[in-house]
Amino acid sequence: MATEIDEQSSTGPSRASRQILGILMLGTFIGFLNQTLMNTALPSIMADFHITAALGQWLTNGYMLVNGVMVPLTAFLIQRFTTRQLYLSDLTIFGVGTLIAGLAPNYPILITGRMIQAMGGGIFGPLMNVVIMNLFTVEHRGRAMGIIGLALNFAPTLGPTVSGWIVTYTNWRNLFFMVAPLILLDLIFAFFKLNNIGEQKFLKFDFLGVVLSSLGLGSLLVGFSNAGTGNWGAFDVWGYVLIGLLITAAFVYQQTHAKLRLVNxxxxxxxxxxxxxxxxxxxxxxxxxxxxxxxxxxxxxxxxxxxxxxxxxxxxxxxxxxxxxxxxxxxxxxxxxxxxxxxxxxxxxxxxxxxxxxxxxxxxxxxxxxxxxxxxxxxxxxxxxxxxxxxxxxxxxxxxxxxxxxxxxxxxxxxxxxxxxxxxxxxxxxxxxxxxxxxxxxxxxxxxxxxxxxxxxxxxxxxxxxxxxxxxxxxxxxxx
Incomplete structure (x- = not known):
């Protein structure tokens, strides 16, 4: 376990702990901000790339889908890699996706950039939770999680307002170019200040668990997203939900009976x-x-x-x-x-x-x-x-x-x-x-x-x- 825990006194967390908290909060804020940043920009993007609203919705739904599919993987990744390795890698992946999306010459590349963003952003929240619980004593966890709540609660609701202003007065591409400097700044801080928290475990990779969880959760999320039209009788709603439930049930059975597990x-x-x-x-x-x-x-x-x-x-x-x-x-x-x-x-x-x-x-x-x-x-x-x-x-x-x-x-x-x-x-x-x-x-x-x-x-x-x-x-x- 990291030494920062031992350095905490009765008066509060150490300076190093607060620095790590700040680094994590910035990354989590950026990740959650991007979940809703596209909502207001959708009409402008649809006009630029001549796409329908149904296709355009995947800028948000697709991001959340990949985010959701990544979450079960986080239990393995957080234990298999060091905090520095995982956080720096995720920030880099998120940054690459941001640049691809901002420079996208067509809609398929824009969607690709958003998917790459989501692959990195899906790790931020779960990693933050694990680090805080390891880094802070019971008496200080609530305050630390409250500070992180700035990112979890504030960022998604701020997204539509920021997006509306930028799209109204500039270009939707600035939604990505605005985020890029923040990612670079957090990457620099993390490189110099982020310590490894907790113990690294050299776990084996549960390939079958990853496939089952991705297909199961992915189908459920797609089905629920399609149900936003209100037509639960359509196959692209109940069909995906049914398939998702069956595969998720198989995932739960596999995880509770196999020696090699993705999630405990x-x-x-x-x-x-x-x-x-x-x-x-x-x-x-x-x-x-x-x-x-x-x-x-x-x-x-x-x-x-x-x-x-x-x-x-x-x-x-x-x-x-x-x-x-x-x-x-x-x-x-x-x-x-x-x-x-x-x-x-x-x-x-x-x-x-x-x-x-x-x-x-x-x-x-x-x-x-x-x-x-x-x-x-x-x-x-x-x-x-x-x-x-x-x-x-x-x-x-x-x-x-x-x-x-x-x-x-x-x-x-x-x-x-x-x-x-x-x-x-x-x-x-x-x-x-x-x-x-x-x-x-x-x-x-x-x-x-x-x-x-x-x-x-x-x-x-x-x-x-x-x-x-x-x-x-x-x-x-x-x-x-």
Whole structure:
């Protein structure tokens, strides 16, 4: 284990630990920013390369797909390679993909650049989790994860606003050229300041596990992405989902019966890890699905521009940035149970008030309740993630991080598909077979926000399963 852990005092982490945290935060911020950076730029890219919206959506969906497929591999990669080897390699891969995409003369090369980006970006989050759990003592993990929450929570919501401004006033290629200097800067810092954390294990590569997990998770993510149209009866939705479930089941069987494993499913024997994962699943279904509703309301119902839609989201993003470190410190002091409950109730209030949107709602009203919603979100996300990892012994953190992240991405993708489907079905039914108008769309959005509220309240009820003090020291007992 790295010496930085030993250098920590009762007053806080060492300077070296804080430097490593800063390096990881910048890389994670860049990776998560790129998940949503393309959303607003899509119309400009479609016009330049003369492609359809269905094809253009893969700039975002494809990125998230490759990201998701990479996550199960992270448990092996993090243990097989040193921290420096893995992080420097991932930054380099991400940088190469960024340059390819920025200079792309046609759409296939642009997609290739995005896929290469995703291969590097998929490692940042899980690697960050493992390093923090190894680097910081129990008393300081919440604060460290809260700081990292700047990247996890702030970057995806900032992406559409930044993208809208750049595309409106410059060229979409600057979305990539803007990121390139940040990657180079982080690469330089990491080369000189990043130390190896944890112990390197010379594991054998589970080729069959990689194939099964990639095909299974990939099929599920594609199916859920296609379900965003609301047509679950189409083969490219239920077919991919069914194939994904069957292959994923085969992957789980293979992993629990083979000596050579890609992911250790033993993490699921820890009750408190399972509780935190369950709460996070319900929360992700509600929040990621709900996140798509506000831009739809702004642009489809109100007729506002994508840039204006991004500006409405900006105050909530800024609040997220300010409160992420605070939520981590509160976790260290009060634990996960009470903190998570308070955050979910706050989020539920913001969500239900957004469900009352109408044609006359002011921008101030929308901003206010979106900010309230984000306040609740930031109070919950990092504490519940810290709680999950703190329930595991250090030698299982890499596997736990891969498991937690994979399930979170599936839940987010599934949640988006389900809530968009609910919105579409309600809008269609209200139209009574006629053309769906903005008024019908508004009713669909309102009902879907209420459904999201119910899901958040279910997650709040599940917090009763968490331990009162929220802290978990030296988890030697699997069922503690």
């Amino acid at each position: 499913f033993g993490v699921l024997k820890y009750r408190r890890f399972n509780v935190a994962v369950l709460i996070n699943v319900v929360l992700m279904i509600a929040l990621y699905g709900g996140a798509i509703l506000l831009p739809l309301y702004m642009q489809v119902v109100m007729g506002r521009s994508a840039f204006e839609s991004g500006l409405v989201l900006l105050p909530g993003s800024l609040i997220t940035a300010l409160l992420s470190p605070v939520s981590g410190a509160l976790y260290d002091k009060y634990g996960a149970r009470n903190l998570t409950l308070v955050g979910l109730i706050i989020n539920a209030v913001g969500t239900i008030m957004l469900g009352l949107l109408n044609f006359h709602s002011s921008l101030l009203y929308i901003m206010l309740w979106q900010v309230i919603r984000q306040v609740g979100l930031v109070i919950v996300t990092m504490p519940i993630q810290t709680e999950a990892f703190s329930a595991l012994p250090l030698h299982l953190i890499a596997d736990g991080s891969a498991m937690f992240t994979t399930i979170r991405q599936l839940a987010a993708s599934f949640g988006t598909a389900v809530l968009v489907t609910i919105m579409s079905l309600v809008s269609t039914n209200v139209a009574h077979g006629g053309a769906v108008t903005a008024n019908h769309q508004l009713v669909g959005i309102q009902v879907t926000y209420f459904v999201a509220t119910v899901l958040v309240l279910i997650a709040a009820g599940l917090t009763r399963l968490l331990k009162v003090d929220g802290h978990y020291h030296a988890p030697d007992d699997k069922f503690a």
